[in-house]
Amino acid sequence: MDFNLTEAQLEWQKEVRTFLNEHVTPQLLEELREHEDKKMGPKEIEFKKMCADRKWNKINWPVEEGGLNLSEMEKFILNEEFLYALAPQVNDTASSIVAPSLFKFGTEENKELFLPPILNSEMSFALGYSEPEAGTDLASLKTKAVLDGDEWVINGQKTWNTFGHRVTHQWLAARTGDESSRYKGISMFIVPNDTPGLTMTRQDTWGDHTTNEVFLENVRIPQNYLIGELNGGWRVLTSALDFERVMMGEVAVPRRAYDDTVTFAAQTELDGELLIDRPDVIAKLAELEIELEIGQLFGYQAATKLDEGVDLSEDASMMKVYATELYTKVSDIGTQIMEGHGQLNWRNTDAPAGGTVEHLYRLAPFHRFGGGTNEVQRNIVAQRGLGLPRK
Amino acid sequence: MKMTFTDEQQMLHQAAKRFFERNAPIDMIRRVQESELGHSESLWRQVTEAGWNAIIIPERFGGADGEITDLAIIFEEAGKVLLPTSFYSTTYATLVLNQLGTDRQQEQYLSKIVNGDYLSTVAYEEKHVLTKPALFTTTAEEVNNKWIINGEKRFVQNAHISDEMLVVARVGEYFGVFAISKDQEGVYIQEQHTIGRDNQAIVRFEKVLVDPTQLIGERLISAEELEQSRLIMTALQSVEMSGGAMKVIQMTVDYVKERRQFGVPIGTFQAVQHHLSNLYTKAVGSRLSSYKAISALQKNPQAKREVSIAKAYTNESYKDITVMAHQLWGGMGYSTEADLFLWSNRAKTAELTYGTTAYHRKVVEQIIREGIKKRVPKEIFI
Numbered sequence: 001m002d003f004n005l006t007e008a009q010l011e012w013q014k015e016v017r018t019f020l021n022e023h024v025t026p027q028l029l030e031e032l033r034e035h036e037d038k039k040m041g042p043k044e045i046e047f048k049k050m051c052a053d054r055k056w057n058k059i060n061w062p063v064e065e066g067g068l069n070l071s072e073m074e075k076f077i078l079n080e081e082f083l084y085a086l087a088p089q090v091n092d093t094a095s096s097i098v099a100p101s102l103f104k105f106g107t108e109e110n111k112e113l114f115l116p117p118i119l120n121s122e123m124s125f126a127l128g129y130s131e132p133e134a135g136t137d138l139a140s141l142k143t144k145a146v147l148d149g150d151e152w153v154i155n156g157q158k159t160w161n162t163f164g165h166r167v168t169h170q171w172l173a174a175r176t177g178d179e180s181s182r183y184k185g186i187s188m189f190i191v192p193n194d195t196p197g198l199t200m201t202r203q204d205t206w207g208d209h210t211t212n213e214v215f216l217e218n219v220r221i222p223q224n225y226l227i228g229e230l231n232g233g234w235r236v237l238t239s240a241l242d243f244e245r246v247m248m249g250e251v252a253v254p255r256r257a258y259d260d261t262v263t264f265a266a267q268t269e270l271d272g273e274l275l276i277d278r279p280d281v282i283a284k285l286a287e288l289e290i291e292l293e294i295g296q297l298f299g300y301q302a303a304t305k306l307d308e309g310v311d312l313s314e315d316a317s318m319m320k321v322y323a324t325e326l327y328t329k330v331s332d333i334g335t336q337i338m339e340g341h342g343q344l345n346w347r348n349t350d351a352p353a354g355g356t357v358e359h360l361y362r363l364a365p366f367h368r369f370g371g372g373t374n375e376v377q378r379n380i381v382a383q384r385g386l387g388l389p390r391k
Numbered sequence: 392m393k394m395t396f397t398d399e400q401q402m403l404h405q406a407a408k409r410f411f412e413r414n415a416p417i418d419m420i421r422r423v424q425e426s427e428l429g430h431s432e433s434l435w436r437q438v439t440e441a442g443w444n445a446i447i448i449p450e451r452f453g454g455a456d457g458e459i460t461d462l463a464i465i466f467e468e469a470g471k472v473l474l475p476t477s478f479y480s481t482t483y484a485t486l487v488l489n490q491l492g493t494d495r496q497q498e499q500y501l502s503k504i505v506n507g508d509y510l511s512t513v514a515y516e517e518k519h520v521l522t523k524p525a526l527f528t529t530t531a532e533e534v535n536n537k538w539i540i541n542g543e544k545r546f547v548q549n550a551h552i553s554d555e556m557l558v559v560a561r562v563g564e565y566f567g568v569f570a571i572s573k574d575q576e577g578v579y580i581q582e583q584h585t586i587g588r589d590n591q592a593i594v595r596f597e598k599v600l601v602d603p604t605q606l607i608g609e610r611l612i613s614a615e616e617l618e619q620s621r622l623i624m625t626a627l628q629s630v631e632m633s634g635g636a637m638k639v640i641q642m643t644v645d646y647v648k649e650r651r652q653f654g655v656p657i658g659t660f661q662a663v664q665h666h667l668s669n670l671y672t673k674a675v676g677s678r679l680s681s682y683k684a685i686s687a688l689q690k691n692p693q694a695k696r697e698v699s700i701a702k703a704y705t706n707e708s709y710k711d712i713t714v715m716a717h718q719l720w721g722g723m724g725y726s727t728e729a730d731l732f733l734w735s736n737r738a739k740t741a742e743l744t745y746g747t748t749a750y751h752r753k754v755v756e757q758i759i760r761e762g763i764k765k766r767v768p769k770e771i772f773i
Contacts, residue, residue, distance in 0.1 A: 001400075001460060002393045003683040009392070073392060266763045276763065286755040290700050294676040297394075301679060304394050318672050375665070382664035386644045386671060389659045 072306035083252035105228035128172035164212035207363035249319030251295035260353035314385030331361035439507025470634030484511035491608035514544035531560035565611035587740030673708035703751035
């Protein structure tokens with residue numbers, strides 16, 4: 001057994017890291033913060049273009065469609081580095097959910113219509129899944145799509161539409177079966193945000209994360225904007241889930257917060273002593289170091305299992321729970337170690353670590369319920385991993 | 392990166408699994424624990440015949456010339472069945488002999504171990520000294536071409552059934568490892584009654600006269616050299632613990648699928664599923680970090696970071712798993728008619744041997760401090 005990255009993998013890691021060190025500038029980070037609730041700023045657009053030139057936004061595409069022929073471990077390493085650098089996510093909804101779904105489930109017509117603009121970064125997407133009454137129980141969604149001549153007419157409401165305000169289209173899940181059809185009566189649609197009848201209102205969150213409510217009132221879209229099979233949407237929706245959870249289970253995010261906390265503690269004096277020299281501080285850091293290491297092992301295991309073609313449904317859920325709960329633990333302890341300065345957010349020029357640890361504390365809960373709440377993930381580990389009975 | 396077994400390792404794993412399932416059923420293990428001697432000669436013979444004692448012994452002494460990963464695979468399966476610790480203590484002695492023994496000593500001892508004719512153990516800890524050998528009060532003095540050993544060791548595993556103990560004595564700033572028989576004059580053994588019911592003892596040495604040929608390596612060694620085998624044993628025990636932890640999870644899953652209350656198996660209750668999900672996560676993390684420690688030691692005999700991370704995490708995990716298992720099994724698992732408590736005993740014993748969580752976290756603390764000194768200060772965009 002060997003738990004180290006190979007020479008080639010280390011080279012790849014270095015390549016990605018070098019790029020990020022050069023291009024994730026303080027100015028880019030500032031623009032990201034400023035534009036969080038607005039459309040993408042020029043620096044972000046430029047950064048994403050550089051990544052697109054390297055095809056780093058196509059890591060989940062089949063090779064014959066222009067994807068990079070990367071192993072799962074290499075993808076994992078890339079994502080780790082991007083998350084750690086707080087860089088804009090280039091594997092966004094369009095490239096990592098919509099495009100792969102089109103490849104797998106789209107009709108020829110779907111592909112002809114939508115792949116070229118996605119390839120040219122002319123189309124961007126938000127996930128139109130959740131509704132006020134349909135969160136964890138997504139299969140109960142009510143937004144309805146009815147065929148009228150050669151158009152679909154959509155009525156309903158979506159919520160928690162992350163990035164809705166920044167993108168051109170919705171990747172929408174709607175009910176095409178009867179009221180009680182649950183997951184058997186759901187279809188996927190692409191809906192342009194500027195279609196008449198579609199309105200959006202802003203939702204602010206505790207984690208400074210801007211999201212949206214989307215109202216659809218007699219929104220009409222062409223018939224061929226139905227993606228894949230009628231009533232086959234649930235399969236499309238769930239096919240991306242394991243990948244999403246492996247992404248969400250990366251400990252790179254709390255690792256960054258931890259490293260920044262260590263740096264801060266090593267450089268900051270309080271009451272006449274360096275924080276890092278305080279026994280309680282170094283003890284907490286050691287505890288976190290151990291838990292972060294375990295989290296990284298889960299991630300590497302998932303990536304190697306994917307490469308070996310082994311089923312990993314319980315691993316993905318396990319790591320998602322583990323990593324997201326570590327977000328809270330690391331940011332809670334990190335802000336404690338920073339004492340009074342732990343209160344300062346990014347608007348203060350002297351905020352420790354640019355306010356990222358304070359921000360992570362408020363952002364952490366989102367990751368615990370988002371992407372499938374941790375209770376459901378635990379159910380999956382118990383049922384799929386240990387064979388415990390479903391209800 | 393390869394986090395799964397090679398084909399060869401997979402075969403070894405299957406063989407070990409089958410062997411222990413067949414030859415070490417829990418009721419037999421229990422009888423051994425409760426017996427006067429605390430040792431099963433027939434099980435020891437079977438372990439020997441299966442080749443488990445020979446795994447890391449060089450071929451020229453009849454051994455399999457394997458790696459410590461191969462040993463770890465045995466330890467993992469042994470941990471699932473609560474194998475009596477004579478295998479572990481003899482392994483420790485084997486590691487010391489492999490590392491330090493002169494050709495003659497290796498010739499003398501290692502082939503006997505291969506044949507199962509030499510049970511042994513390493514006497515290391517003392518009443519007031521656990522992790523700082525420089526403070527050992529068990530000393531060896533060279534007088535008229537012989538060594539005189541004085542002192543007292545504790546928590547010596549299987550002293551009463553060992554053919555010889557390898558006793559670590561301080562000689563000034565250095566250390567000598569002496570092979571001493573319990574029958575030698577001046578050696579007194581006093582049984583310690585432990586939660587693990589695993590044959591530990593206080594061994595007193597009063598002016599024990601030892602021949603220079605009994606000094607392993609026929610030279611004194613440094614603290615670093617002494618630590619090498621101990622790091623390996625810590626990692627091996629961590630793997631053993633992760634095996635036991637996974638076994639408890641499996642038994643508990645079986646239990647909650649069977650046990651019915653309110654008309655349904657209690658395994659359908661979400662609280663029960665969530666407990667088991669949390670525990671399973673800990674067991675997987677323990678196993679991965681323990682094998683990582685083993686793998687790291689194969690490349691770097693001083694891989695303290697990986698070893699301490701594994702032991703610290705596994706200490707807490709195995710224990711938490713057994714404690715929560717009792718909660719899930721209820722009265723059925725609390726009664727000593729059930730066997731669950733045997734693993735609970737082992738979890739606590741193993742936690743307290745080869746370093747508690749606090750000790751290993753301190754090792755990690757030191758590594759963090761050293762890392763900071765080496766680091767180029769990073770811009771964190773303040």
